[in-house]
Amino acid sequence: MSRAALFLGAAIALAGGASSAAADPNAFVQAYGEKLAVSSVDVSIKDGLIPVSSDVQAKAYVEQRMPADQKARYEAFVATRTLTDDTAAERLAEFFTIDNIADRLKADDSTARRARLSIVIDKAKFPVMKLPGQVLPIKNTILSGSFRIEDAASGALLAEGRINDSVAFVPDMQEAKKRNALKVLNFGRDDHLQVLAAAGNGLARDAQAVFRDPALERMSPHKIEGVRVQQASFEIRVSPPATSQEP
Numbered sequence: 001m002s003r004a005a006l007f008l009g010a011a012i013a014l015a016g017g018a019s020s021a022a023a024d025p026n027a028f029v030q031a032y033g034e035k036l037a038v039s040s041v042d043v044s045i046k047d048g049l050i051p052v053s054s055d056v057q058a059k060a061y062v063e064q065r066m067p068a069d070q071k072a073r074y075e076a077f078v079a080t081r082t083l084t085d086d087t088a089a090e091r092l093a094e095f096f097t098i099d100n101i102a103d104r105l106k107a108d109d110s111t112a113r114r115a116r117l118s119i120v121i122d123k124a125k126f127p128v129m130k131l132p133g134q135v136l137p138i139k140n141t142i143l144s145g146s147f148r149i150e151d152a153a154s155g156a157l158l159a160e161g162r163i164n165d166s167v168a169f170v171p172d173m174q175e176a177k178k179r180n181a182l183k184v185l186n187f188g189r190d191d192h193l194q195v196l197a198a199a200g201n202g203l204a205r206d207a208q209a210v211f212r213d214p215a216l217e218r219m220s221p222h223k224i225e226g227v228r229v230q231q232a233s234f235e236i237r238v239s240p241p242a243t244s245q246e247p
Helices: 004-017 029-034 052-064 066-080 088-104 170-179 192-213
Strands: 037-045 114-125 130-131 132-138 142-151 158-169 219-224 229-231 233-238
Touching: 029 158, 029 192, 029 233, 037 088, 052 088, 052 192, 066 088, 088 192, 114 192, 114 233, 142 192, 158 192, 170 192, 170 219, 170 229, 192 219, 192 233
Parallel strands: 037 114
Antiparallel strands: 114 142, 130 132, 142 158, 158 233, 219 229
């Protein structure tokens, strides 16, 4: 699994041994049901939250190995955002996470109502270990930020709140390879890239829980790559429904 597994290695023990707290009812699902689809997703990560070592590998991936059709979509995406050598990781993480969430929450034949989701990540932890000639990721990434959900047709606010401490685990890294069609290198030569995609996969899992899970537990009720993992904590404020006023 490469040295990136060292970064995430303790996660399985953490997830498997975490005590299970009582589940909290999901106010958003209670108000709108489990079938609400997302017609558009926007994820913004504040510049400078992800270390330079990730910027280097993100830039190299886009330039050298990203599939052509994906690269064309990425270039269109960053055309409206600030992209420099120092923000390459933030932009690629945004792109991967948006694709990941959109695929999880896309409409199907049973979908009657659609929403727009926006997430702003304002806190992140991407710890690294510096060794002679290299920098390695050593701990689980953690993302936290605010979200806003609006009705796609009217623009009315449906809910807002925060996703706190969204943690990525080994299964997230494995799942992200599939969901983001990553072309990875062998022998740990792109650990930071894989960790970056894993962070987005963890955040996407937690966003999906807001829309789909009737109750929110510390341990996700869903398995990824055959493993149950810890999910974020949530603050959800559902807006009261609009009422018409009689003349």
